[in-house]
Amino acid sequence: MSEGVGYFIGSFHPKNIVLATDFFESSRLALDYAVALSHHFGSTLTIMHAFELPYEAEEAELIGRRPSVSRKVALARLEAFATGVRRLGITVNLDLRDGDPCTTVLKSAAENHCDLLVIGTHGIYRGVHHLVIGSNAEKILHATHCPTLTVGRHVLGGIDLDFTIEDILVISDPTLGNINPAILALQLGEEFGAPVELLHLSTSDQDSDRVLGDGLALRCGNVPAPFASRVNPDWRSSRFHCDRMFSAEDIIRRAETSRNSLIVAGVHSLSRIDRHLHSSFAFELAARAASPLLSVPSAAIEP
Numbered sequence: 170m171s172e173g174v175g176y177f178i179g180s181f182h183p184k185n186i187v188l189a190t191d192f193f194e195s196s197r198l199a200l201d202y203a204v205a206l207s208h209h210f211g212s213t214l215t216i217m218h219a220f221e222l223p224y225e226a227e228e229a230e231l232i233g234r235r236p237s238v239s240r241k242v243a244l245a246r247l248e249a250f251a252t253g254v255r256r257l258g259i260t261v262n263l264d265l266r267d268g269d270p271c272t273t274v275l276k277s278a279a280e281n282h283c284d285l286l287v288i289g290t291h292g293i294y295r296g297v298h299h300l301v302i303g304s305n306a307e308k309i310l311h312a313t314h315c316p317t318l319t320v321g322r323h324v325l326g327g328i329d330l331d332f333t334i335e336d337i338l339v340i341s342d343p344t345l346g347n348i349n350p351a352i353l354a355l356q357l358g359e360e361f362g363a364p365v366e367l368l369h370l371s372t373s374d375q376d377s378d379r380v381l382g383d384g385l386a387l388r389c390g391n392v393p394a395p396f397a398s399r400v401n402p403d404w405r406s407s408r409f410h411c412d413r414m415f416s417a418e419d420i421i422r423r424a425e426t427s428r429n430s431l432i433v434a435g436v437h438s439l440s441r442i443d444r445h446l447h448s449s450f451a452f453e454l455a456a457r458a459a460s461p462l463l464s465v466p467s468a469a470i471e472p
Contacts, residue, residue: 181316181353181356181357181360182210183206183210183212183284183285184210184212184213184282184284185212185213185215185281185282185283185284185285186203186206186207186210186212186213186214186215186283186284186285186286186287187214187215187217187264187277187278187281187283187285187286187287188200188203188214188215188216188217188287188288189217189218189219189270189274189277189286189287189288189309190216190217190218190247190250190289191218191219191270191289191305192218192246193289193291194289194291194322195289195290195291195320195321195322196288196289197289197326198289198320198322198324198326199287199288199289199318199320200216200250200254201320201326201327201328202287202318202320202328202461203216203287203318204254204257204259204330205328205329205330205331205332206285206287206318207254207259208257208258208259208330209330212259212284212285213260213261213262214254214259214260214261214262215261215262215263215264215277215281215283216247216250216251216254216261216262216263216264217263217264217265217266217274217277217281218243218246218247218264218265218266219266219267219268219269219270219273219274219277220239220240220243220265220266220267221267221268221269221270222239222240222267240265243265244263244265247263247265248263251263257330262281264277264281270305270309271305271308271309271312274286274288274305274309275309275312275313278313278314278315279314283315284315284316285315285316285317285318286309286313286315286316286317286318287317287318287320288306288309288310288317288318288319288320289306289319289320289321289322290306290307290319290320290321290322290452290455290456291322306319306452306455307449307452310436310449310451310452310455310464311436311449311451311452311466312466313466314466315466316353316463316464316465316466317463317464317466318461318462318463318464319452319455319461319462319464320461321455321456321457321458321461321462322456323425323457323458323459324458324459324460324461325428325429325459333361333362333363333429334357334361334363334429334430334431335363335429335430336363336364336365336366336427336430336431337354337357337358337361337363337364337365337366337430337431337432337433338366338368338423338424338427338430338431338432338433338460339351339354339365339366339367339368339433339434340368340370340420340424340432340433340434340454341367341368341369341370341385341434341435342369342370342434342435342450343369343370343372343378343381343382343384343385343410343414344372344381345435348385348388348389348392349435349465350433350434350435350465351365351367351389351404351433352392353433353463353465354431354433355399355400356399357431357433357463358399359399361431363431365401367404367410367413368413368415368420368423369381369382369385369410369413369414369415370414370415370417370420370450371414371415371416372414373416378411378414379407379411381410381414382407382408382409382410382411382414383407385404385407385410386404386405386406386407386409386410389404389405390405417450417453420454421453421454421457421458424454424457424458424459424460425457425458425459426459427458427459427460428459428460429460430459430460431460431461431463432454432458432460432461432462432463433462433463433464433465434451434454434462434463434464434465435464435465435466436449436451436464436465436466451464
């Protein structure tokens with residue numbers, strides 16, 4: 170595949186959407202978007218829940234050879250979610266799994282041939298570089314191999330089946346050297362009739378930003394059909410990209426006030442250790458944004 174464009178050649182049309190729910194309020198917000206997108210694209214929706222049984226419950230299941238109360242309650246809650254969705258004419262599957270949430274969600278996504286994973290996060294932001302809670306959502310965001318829609322607690326709920334997107338913000342990390350998030354945003358912009366705006370994460374060094382701007386202009390100039398006609402001619406200008414460089418805080422402040430938008434961003438894949446220790450810019454963005462974040466993992470977009 171050609172560098173930076175191969176993964177998303179063709180239209181983005183998810184056949185299988187997986188919603189990972191922990192039954193918190195943020196998951197109900199995520200359900201709204203999973204249902205609306207499943208309706209829009211005619212996708213099959215799998216609603217999954219990962220839970221870890223207490224030792225006593227595991228023992229009771231082994232001895233009694235029947236589901237524990239905890240398992241029955243979790244399945245009943247999934248069924249309640251599914252009942253309302255099926256009434257809308259959407260095909261729904263249920264997937265209840267035991268185990269570590271991050272590992273289990275990733276397995277579910279892989280085994281259900283997931284094209285789009287939807288998760289909610291109730292991450293609480295404290296200070297400039299400190300996030301607490303929602304750590305499972307962050308680990309998943311950085312480990313998944315498919316695009317992931319993360320719905321934070323500041324996103325407005327109550328969207329209907331025919332929801333609209335007013336605009337799409339592409340948050341680019343130019344050091345990744347990949348424009349697939351922008352290409353995906355262009356496809357979605359065309360799908361929903363929404364304008365696309367680029368914002369780049371600055372290195373805080375003008376010379377470095379200028380070099381990165383040159384590289385971005387070159388990549389946009391080399392985008393193959395059918396995407397070349399969709400790219401704004403300004404995107405082929407280095408000056409344009411340099412003018413779109415902003416600090417992390419400036420970008421987050423913009424995301425905090427952008428409602429009825431969709432934010433698209435590329436993310437780094439992290440090592441297993443990093444997933445436990447690292448609070449990333451992408452997750453900070455998802456936790457504070459007033460609109461959902463569609464992340465494109467580097468594991469999926471690299472050739």
